[in-house]
Amino acid sequence: MKTTLKVLITGTTAAAAIAFAGAASAEKIKIGITQNNVGVDSYQTTYEKAFKAAAAADPNVDVVVLDAGGDVxxxxxxxxxxxxxxxxAIIIWPTNGKAVVPAVRKAHEAGIPVVITNSNIAKEGMPYIAAFSGPNNIEQGKEAADMMCKALNNKGDIVQIAGKPGYTTAIEREKGFEDELAKACPEVKIMDTQPGDWNREKSQRVMEDFLVKYxxxxxxxAADDNMGVxxxxAAKAAGRAKDIKFIGATNFAVGYExxxxxxxxxSVYQSPVDDAENALKTAIDVVEGKKVPKMNYFKTPEITQENMKQFTKPVF
Structure with a gap:
């Protein structure tokens, strides 16, 4: 009896892996995924583990798991x-939502449905995808802005640490936050915005500069808790943390703690396990001809000191 084959690679080419996967049953759905940068943070690491686990649990699916390593x-x-x-089907966690559009268009023209996961593709690529699976990053930005308004009683001066420039999630969270802040509490002013590139150490250095400047x-x-922490x-080291309200997104374990x-x-509670499982299910449903929302969001509620006991501590 032949066991179900799961192919997991991280190289620049999938050709050898897919040829190997061909040994599996012809009835199996073959899905490839190319991720953004698995090693950059614990969210992406946990996402990959959850994706592999979900695929392994489905006897009708073979997957090729690739990692772009942040390289467009x-x-x-x-x-x-x-x-x-x-x-x-191809699942893509874009390294850059605009740069991947031509390759996505070619996949679409070849009759292969594309599911974008976690961070959306640029607007011009939307006609070529079957669905987006992930969080609504505009809404997450709005939720963070509403928390900031409440935390500061609708008045104050703040700084913003954005994600990686050009990355759709970073663009959308920044837009959602800024638009909602201007609408909900216009007396809260953003003095400065600098990218933290989803990196805790860089964000600490950015904050050190802010503390000197302001x-x-x-x-x-901060566009995620990794950067927020x-x-x-930095603020704790400077003895100024007690005077500042910190709000993030994608609640990490360090943020929860x-x-x-x-x-x-x-912060905004977002599970990488839900993210990964939703992406795989969306791709399978598309291949099987089931009706799937074009924007297939999963829920990402606000989490604060007041309601955090309602949520389990993140595993990433």
């Missing part, structure tokens, strides 16, 4: 390889 050219090559090998900072919005660490200590005001 590498991801484009992976998409091209998956297209040439005629997998039945003698009064009432709040910090980096900012918190800082909330429990009363050092971190709030």
């Amino acid at each position: 050219a590498r991801q484009i090559a992976q998409i091209q390889d998956l297209t040439q090998q005629k997998v039945q 003698p009064k900072i009432d709040g910090v919005y 980096g900012a918190l660490n 800082a909330m429990a200590k009363g050092e971190y005001y709030g």
Whole structure:
């Protein structure tokens, strides 16, 4: 009896892996995924583990798991390889939502449905995808802005640590936050915005510069908790953390722990397990011809010191 084959690779080409996967039953759905950068943070690491586990649990699916390592050219090559090998669906976590559009268009023209996961593709790529699976990052930005308004009682001066420039999630969270802040509490002013590139150490350095530049900072919005805790660490080292409200997104374990200590005001709860499982299910449903929403969001509620006991501590 032949066991179900699960192919897991991280190289620049999928060709050998897919050829190997061909040994599995012809009835199996073959799905390829190219991820953004698995090693950059614990969210992406947990996502990959959850994706592999979900695929392994489904006897009707074979998967090729690739990682672009944050390299746009590498991801484009992976998409091209998956297209040439005629997998039945391609899942893409874009390294850059605009740069991947031509490769996505070619996959679409080859009759291969594309599901974008976690961070959306640029607007011009939307006609070529079957669905987006992930969080609503505009809404997450709005939720963070509403928390900031409440934390500062609708008045104060803040700084913003954005994600990686050009990355759709970073663009959308920044837009959602800024638009809602201007609408909900216009007396809360953003003094400065700098990218933290989803990196805690870089965000700590960004915050150190902010602390030197601005003698009064009432709040910090970071586009994820990894960066938010980096900012918190800088403020603690400078002896100014108690005067600042910290709000993030994608609640990491370190953010949850800082909330429990009363050092971190709030975040947006987002599970990488839900993210991964939703992406795989969306791709399978598309291949099977089921009706799938074009924007297939999963829920990402606000989490603060007040309601955090309703949520389990993140595993990432």
